[in-house]
Structures are given as structure tokens and as C-alpha cells.
Amino acid sequence: MNTTKHTISILVNNQPGVLQRVASLFGRRGYNIESITVGKSEEEGLSRMIIVTNGDHHKLEQISKQLYKLIDVIKVIDISANPMVERELALIKVNAEPSIRPEIIGVVETFRATIVDISPKSIMVQVVGDSEKVKAMVELLKPYGVIQITRTGVAAMIRGV
Amino acid sequence: MSTQTLKATNKELYAKLMQPDVITGSEILLRSLLLEGVDCVFGYPGGAVLYIYDAIHGNPDFNHLLTRHEQGAIHAADGYARSTGKVGVCIATSGPGATNLVTGIATAYMDSVPLVIITGNVMSTAIGTDAFQEADITGITMPITKHSYLVRDVKDLSKIVHEAFHIASTGRKGPVLIDIPKDVSALKTKFTYDSKISIRGYNPTVLPNKLQIERLLKAIDEAKKPVILAGGGVVYAGAQNELLKFVTKTNIPTITTLLGIGGFPSSNDLWLGMPGMHGTYTANKAIQNCDLLIGIGARFDDRVTMKVEGFAPNAKIAHIDVDPAEVGKVVETAIPCVGDVKKVLELANKKAKPAQSEAWIEELQKMKKEFPLKYEDGDNHLKPQYVIEMIHETTKGEAIVTTDVGQHQMWAAQYYRFNHSRSWITSGGLGTMGFGFPAAIGAQLGNQDRLVVSINGDGGMQMCAQELAICAINNIPVKIVVINNQVLGMVRQWQEIIYDNRYSHIDLSGSPDFVKLAEAYGVKGLRATNKEEAQKAWQEAMDTPGPVLIDFIVEKHENVYPMVKQGSTIDEMLMGDS
Numbered sequence: 001m002n003t004t005k006h007t008i009s010i011l012v013n014n015q016p017g018v019l020q021r022v023a024s025l026f027g028r029r030g031y032n033i034e035s036i037t038v039g040k041s042e043e044e045g046l047s048r049m050i051i052v053t054n055g056d057h058h059k060l061e062q063i064s065k066q067l068y069k070l071i072d073v074i075k076v077i078d079i080s081a082n083p084m085v086e087r088e089l090a091l092i093k094v095n096a097e098p099s100i101r102p103e104i105i106g107v108v109e110t111f112r113a114t115i116v117d118i119s120p121k122s123i124m125v126q127v128v129g130d131s132e133k134v135k136a137m138v139e140l141l142k143p144y145g146v147i148q149i150t151r152t153g154v155a156a157m158i159r160g161v
Numbered sequence: 162m163s164t165q166t167l168k169a170t171n172k173e174l175y176a177k178l179m180q181p182d183v184i185t186g187s188e189i190l191l192r193s194l195l196l197e198g199v200d201c202v203f204g205y206p207g208g209a210v211l212y213i214y215d216a217i218h219g220n221p222d223f224n225h226l227l228t229r230h231e232q233g234a235i236h237a238a239d240g241y242a243r244s245t246g247k248v249g250v251c252i253a254t255s256g257p258g259a260t261n262l263v264t265g266i267a268t269a270y271m272d273s274v275p276l277v278i279i280t281g282n283v284m285s286t287a288i289g290t291d292a293f294q295e296a297d298i299t300g301i302t303m304p305i306t307k308h309s310y311l312v313r314d315v316k317d318l319s320k321i322v323h324e325a326f327h328i329a330s331t332g333r334k335g336p337v338l339i340d341i342p343k344d345v346s347a348l349k350t351k352f353t354y355d356s357k358i359s360i361r362g363y364n365p366t367v368l369p370n371k372l373q374i375e376r377l378l379k380a381i382d383e384a385k386k387p388v389i390l391a392g393g394g395v396v397y398a399g400a401q402n403e404l405l406k407f408v409t410k411t412n413i414p415t416i417t418t419l420l421g422i423g424g425f426p427s428s429n430d431l432w433l434g435m436p437g438m439h440g441t442y443t444a445n446k447a448i449q450n451c452d453l454l455i456g457i458g459a460r461f462d463d464r465v466t467m468k469v470e471g472f473a474p475n476a477k478i479a480h481i482d483v484d485p486a487e488v489g490k491v492v493e494t495a496i497p498c499v500g501d502v503k504k505v506l507e508l509a510n511k512k513a514k515p516a517q518s519e520a521w522i523e524e525l526q527k528m529k530k531e532f533p534l535k536y537e538d539g540d541n542h543l544k545p546q547y548v549i550e551m552i553h554e555t556t557k558g559e560a561i562v563t564t565d566v567g568q569h570q571m572w573a574a575q576y577y578r579f580n581h582s583r584s585w586i587t588s589g590g591l592g593t594m595g596f597g598f599p600a601a602i603g604a605q606l607g608n609q610d611r612l613v614v615s616i617n618g619d620g621g622m623q624m625c626a627q628e629l630a631i632c633a634i635n636n637i638p639v640k641i642v643v644i645n646n647q648v649l650g651m652v653r654q655w656q657e658i659i660y661d662n663r664y665s666h667i668d669l670s671g672s673p674d675f676v677k678l679a680e681a682y683g684v685k686g687l688r689a690t691n692k693e694e695a696q697k698a699w700q701e702a703m704d705t706p707g708p709v710l711i712d713f714i715v716e717k718h719e720n721v722y723p724m725v726k727q728g729s730t731i732d733e734m735l736m737g738d739s
């Protein structure tokens with residue numbers, strides 16, 4: 001069985017406790033949550049969660065079926081089974097004495113990331129992209145001394161109609 | 162559905178309940194329950210449900226039974242639900258009242274029993290402040306309920322109750338909890354009731370995919386050694402007649418799981434008994450040697466499959482179940498039939514033809530004769546199996562039997578032979594000690610004209626013995642059997658066989674005198690220590706109109722056989738000495 005990464009989209013009623021229901025289902029049944037994002041959807045009263053998880057085909061099928069058993073879950077789609085767009089945003093605060101700044105800015109620009117804050121000893125970099133890109137940006141900034149990272153988790157959508 | 166029934170059977174009450182009066186949340190709750198056709202509620206009061214109990218006090222149409230422990234209330238509601246097919250209802254207060262229900266909720270959830278559980282909570286404004294007797298019961302029970310509600314607005318209450326009954330009693334059934342803050346139960350609003358249901362995220366599959374039924378019938382046509390594994394889903398779907406017809410048409414030998422007992426008549430020649438850890442020799446061998454295994458409303462629990470890797474090694478597996486998540490969960494399934502078991506069988510029966518199974522049946526019939534269930538009887542000891550057989554014979558297999566959990570449960574499953582659905586009530590999935598006796602009380606209230614026998618161990622009997630009080634006070638004529646082996650028998654058996662006779666904390670000597678205990682509560686108590694006394698005491702119990710407890714002092718060292726040890730496949734059975 002080959003375990004792979006999956007990005008699933010879950011359309012849920014925007015009810016108190018719905019995040020707890022979904023998260024507790026994953027916890028209780030031993031499914032992994034790599035990242036989770038929740039926000040309002042295009043429809044009033046419904047939210048969309050994007051969960052990145054991993055598992056083989058059997059596990060993915062179980063995750064989907066078990067999610068459907070929750071009354072507040074309306075639709076589950078394995079987005080990663082389709083051509084998709086996947087984006088994540090990260091803010092990375094890096095040590096940056098004035099002397100080293102030009103070098104860092106060079107790295108940031110080649111990544112099409114942006115600098116969103118500058119202080120005497122550090123700068124804050126914002127990077128948007130798929131998880132691989134965010135990971136690569138972090139790796140490149142590490143040698144300068146990363147002070148803090150915060151990531152949004154993945155938002156994703158199937159391409160086309 | 163129930164509303165319709167009430168409308169038809171009791172027009173006057175229906176009209177009274179439907180009045181658009183301005184009433185409290187508590188009164189709305191009671192009206193809504195009555196509109197669902199609820200005729201009996203089990204509960205226990207406390208601070209957070211005082212408005213509800215006040216409304217009960219003023220409501221002559223509402224029937225409530227006060228138990229002596231919330232656990233007794235929920236197991237009674239469970240026994241009521243399992244034996245009648247209706248939704249069981251119980252009420253408890255916030256905090257400790259609600260947490261006392263947890264074992265019962267998990268028990269019902271594991272066995273797919275439809276319950277609606279009402280709990281009070283602290284005032285909405287106090288929720289989250291660690292107020293007196295506050296517990297986050299919706300949070301605590303999330304993994305053990307089918308769904309739950311925390312009522313925030315009294316205007317939502319009647320709709321929530323209606324939805325809760327719908328969710329509990331459709332699809333794969335299960336417990337639904339409604340948590341009502343105290344202020345919500347006191348606030349007033351105009352009563353409205355909408356019988357329509359629309360829950361966007363809830364549409365259980367009822368009708369199966371026709372193609373899969375065709376595939377099932379084709380597989381039966383091709384099979385030489387087919388077997389049916391029928392579970393609790395057959396009973397819960399009310400599909401016992403359809404199953405019998407299916408088996409009669411296809412001529413396929415049939416096994417019933419612990420929860421499936423009664424879903425197929427044990428008097429039928431094609432019945433092979435129970436599978437799994439304490440299953441019959443023939444049932445286990447049949448599964449291991451079959452070429453087609455048709456699971457019907459059974460979820461391939463680990464006590465049935467034992468070592469999954471070696472389970473039914475030669476079989477193509479077909480699975481009929483209302484819960485799609487069960488199909489393919491444990492065993493790889495070639496033919497998935499998701500739908501209401503009754504509907505699936507109805508459709509299959511239209512075209513079902515006999516399988517080519519004569520040689521296979523002959524082989525299994527021979528096996529049944531050669532390896533029947535057996536025990537060594539004698540005149541010096543009273544054997545637990547003998548007591549069960551005696552109860553079976555004298556009640557002609559017509560009683561409703563509830564059990565607790567342990568050796569006595571397995572002997573009851575093996576030696577009481579059922580021919581009717583909803584007559585065998587036992588905690589299978591959770592294996593809850595303390596369940597059997599209160600469940601019998603619920604079963605008796607739901608089946609006033611039937612004999613209800615509750616078979617308990619001397620350990621489990623002490624886990625809900627307090628409910629003897631309500632049998633006495635309300636003259637609930639349950640016959641309470643204690644299979645008294647002076648030990649936690651099932652644990653003793655494992656310690657003997659798996660832990661080399663290292664007996665750790667299983668001795669129950671010093672238990673109360675059960676006869677005196679019963680009598681202290683006002684229930685008649687009898688004792689038997691040998692066969693002759695057993696027959697006499699049992700006859701006396703049957704002849705006594707009210708509740709009776711019979712303490713059968715049985716052989717302590719008896720083991721349940723066959724037994725499959727954990728880690729073995731189901732054909733690796735220990736058969737005992739006899």
C-alpha cells in the first residue's frame with residue numbers, strides 16, 4: 001500500500017462545534033492532519049475546510065465515508081485526485097542586520113516573495129505558494145536565523161469548471 | 162411517522178398537543194416527545210432539569226419512570242428500544258447526571274440502538290464558566306453519539322426534537338443527545354410543530370444499486386460453498402422475514418452473530434449458530450471453508466473475525482449494509498450492497514435461485530452432528546449451561562432474554578434457542594457489565610404481555626442492582642437470574658487459559674446474599690444449588706406474578722467452549738475436555 005498526501009475539501013454547516021466534530025473524528029480514528037483551514041464558503045451558512053492528510057486508498061475511502069456520517073458534513077472531495085491549485089501563505093521573521101539585508105532581499109525576490117515589515121534587526125517575509133515553495137523559502141532563509149514562522153495551512157481548489 | 166400514528170390513534174391528544182399555545186421550553190419538550198409517540202421515559206431529576214420535571218408533574222399524558230441511577234435509566238431505554246424497535250428516551254440532569262449516562266450512550270452507539278437522550282445543562286449565560294454541575298456533555302459524547310444538539314434558542318426546540326428522532330431511527334440507527342440549558346427550559350414561546358424534515362447533510366441510502374444485486378445473485382449462482390453471516394442489522398431493519406425467504410430460496414447455510422441472534426430462526430436446519438471467539442465449531446469452519454461469504458447487517462467485528470488476515474481465506478465477500486463506512490472497513494469486499502437490509506433482500510428475493518450447495522450443506526450437517534455444543538453434566542454440580550437449557554425448555558424459547566456480560570452471556574447465546582427477532586438483548590459491541598438487568602426492565606415495559614428473563618453474572622448483577630427497587634415499586638415482573646459462580650468468570654477463564662492460572666482479582670466471595678438483597682428491595686428471592694432445586698425454584702419464579710430473583714449457585718471452574726484465543730484464526734478452536 002502506498003501512502004500519499006491528500007488534500008480534501010469538506011463542505012460543512014457553519015454550526016458551533018463543527019470543527020470539533022471533524023477534528024475529533026480524525027483524532028479518534030487515527031487519521032493524520034497535516035494542516036487544516038476553515039473559512040466561509042460561497043454559500044451562506046456553509047463553511048469549507050481544507051484538510052491535508054495522508055494515507056493509502058483504503059484509508060482515504062474510510063476518511064471520506066466516516067466524514068459523511070457526520071450530520072453537519074455536506075460534501076467531501078479529494079481535491080488532490082484532480083488537477084488543482086493549492087496555496088499557502090507563510091510569514092517568516094528572519095534575523096537581518098542591515099549589512100546582510102541586500103543578500104536576503106535577493107533571495108526573497110527570486111522567490112517572488114515580499115518583505116512586509118522591517119525593523120532594526122529583522123525583516124518579515126511573506127511567501128505565497130504551494131507547500132513545496134513555502135518549504136523551500138524557509139530552508140533558504142534558515143542560514144540567516146529564522147526567529148518565527150507562521151503558516152496559514154492550505155487553501156485549495158480544483159482547476160476548471 | 163410517529164406523529165402520523167398518534168394523529169391516527171389518538172385524535173384528541175393530537176389536537177390538544179398541536180394547539181399553538183405560548184408555553185415553556187419544558188412543555189414544548191414534553192409535547193414534542195408525545196408527538197413522536199413516546200409512551201415511556203426513563204429518568205432522574207436534578208437542578209438543571211427542574212423545569213422539565215415540573216412540567217412532567219403537571220402533565221397527565223406523560224409517562225415517566227424514576228430509576229435509581231442514570232445508568233439504569235439509559236440501559237432501560239436501550240432495552241426498551243431494542244425489544245420494541247421504537248426510539249428509547251431518557252432524561253438526566255447536568256454534570257454528574259449527564260456523565261452517568263456516558264457508558265449507556267457508548268453501549269447504544271456501538272450496537273446501533275436508537276435513543277434520544279435529554280440532558281439539562283446550566284444556564285446559557287453560565288456555560289463555559291465551570292458553573293455548579295456544569296459538564297460539556299455534547300463535547301464528551303461527540304465520539305459516541307450519532308449526533309448531538311445544544312439548544313440555544315427555545316424557538317428551535319420542537320424542530321430539534323423532531324430531527325433527533327428522525328436521525329436516531331433512520332439509516333444506521335444510534336443515540337442522539339439533546340442538551341438543554343436551564344433557561345431554555347423555562348423560556349416561553351408559541352408552540353409550533355412542523356412534521357417535515359429536511360437535513361441537508363443527512364440522506365441515508367435506502368435503495369441499493371441494482372447492479373450490485375445482480376452481481377450478488379450471480380455470485381450465488383457460481384458458488385459451491387456459500388454462507389450467510391447475519392448480524393444485528395437484520396434485526397434492526399425488521400428484515401427477519403425477508404432473510405428467511407432469501408435463505409429458503411437460495412438454500413444457503415446461515416450464521417447469526419451475537420447481535421444477529423433471533424434474526425434467523427434457530428429451529429431452521431440451515432442455521433449453523435454463532436461465529437467467532439465462542440462460536441460453534443460448524444459456524445467457524447463454514448466461514449473458513451466457504452467460497453462466498455454474504456455479510457448481512459454485520460460489521461465483521463474483531464470478536465467475529467479474530468485474526469483478520471486469516472479470516473475466510475477462500476471466500477469472495479459480499480456485504481449488505483445500510484452504513485457505507487462498514488463496507489470494506491475490515492475485510493476486502495468484492496460485492497458491496499449499500500442500502501436498507503430489508504429493501505436489499507426484498508429486491509434480491511425477486512430473482513433469487515437455489516445455490517448449488519447440496520454437497521456443502523451435507524458436509525456442514527455432518528459437522529453439526531459430530532461437533533455440537535456440549536458440556537459435561539452431572540448430578541453433583543449445578544452447571545450454568547444446564548440452567549440456561551432449563552430456562553429455554555420451560556419457556557419454550559418464547560421469552561425475551563436480556564443478558565449481562567461474561568461467561569453467562571456466552572452460555573445464554575449458545576444454549577437458549579431463539580426463533581423470534583427482538584427477543585435477545587445483549588451488549589455486544591461495548592460489552593457493558595451492568596447492562597442486562599436494567600435493559601430487562603425497559604424490555605418489559607415495552608412488552609407488557611411477554612415473559613422477560615434477565616440472565617446476569619454475580620459480578621455484573623452488582624453493577625446495577627439498585628434497580629431492584631423500581632421492579633418492586635412498579636411491580637415489573639422481570640425474572641432475574643443470577644448465574645452465581647462466585648467469580649468474574651470470563652476473566653477467570655482468560656487468566657486460566659492465557660495467563661497460566663495466575664488469578665488476579667477475580668474472586669467475588671463476600672458478595673451480598675442475592676436472595677436477601679432482592680428481599681431488602683421488596684423483590685422475591687429464591688436460591689438453588691442443585692438441579693432439583695433449580696427446577697423447583699425456576700418453576701416457582703414462573704408461577705409468581707411479580708418480579709423474582711433466582712440465585713443459581715453454579716460450578717465455579719466451568720469454561721466457555723469453543724474458544725478461539727486472540728491472535729488465532731477462527732478455526733483454531735479450543736474445544737474443552739468434555
Ligand SMILES: Cc1ncc(C[n+]2csc(CCOP(=O)(O)OP(=O)(O)O)c2C)c(N)n1
Binds near residue numbers: 566621
Ligand atoms: C463495566 C465492565 N467492567 C469490566 C468488564 C470486563 N469483564 C468482562 S466479563 C467480566 C466478568 C464478569 O463476571 P460476572 O458478572 O460474574 O459474569 P461471569 O463471567 O462470571 O458469568 C469482566 C470483569 C466489562 N465487560 N464491563
Ligand SMILES: [Mg+2]
Binds near residue numbers: 620646
Ligand atoms: Mg460470575
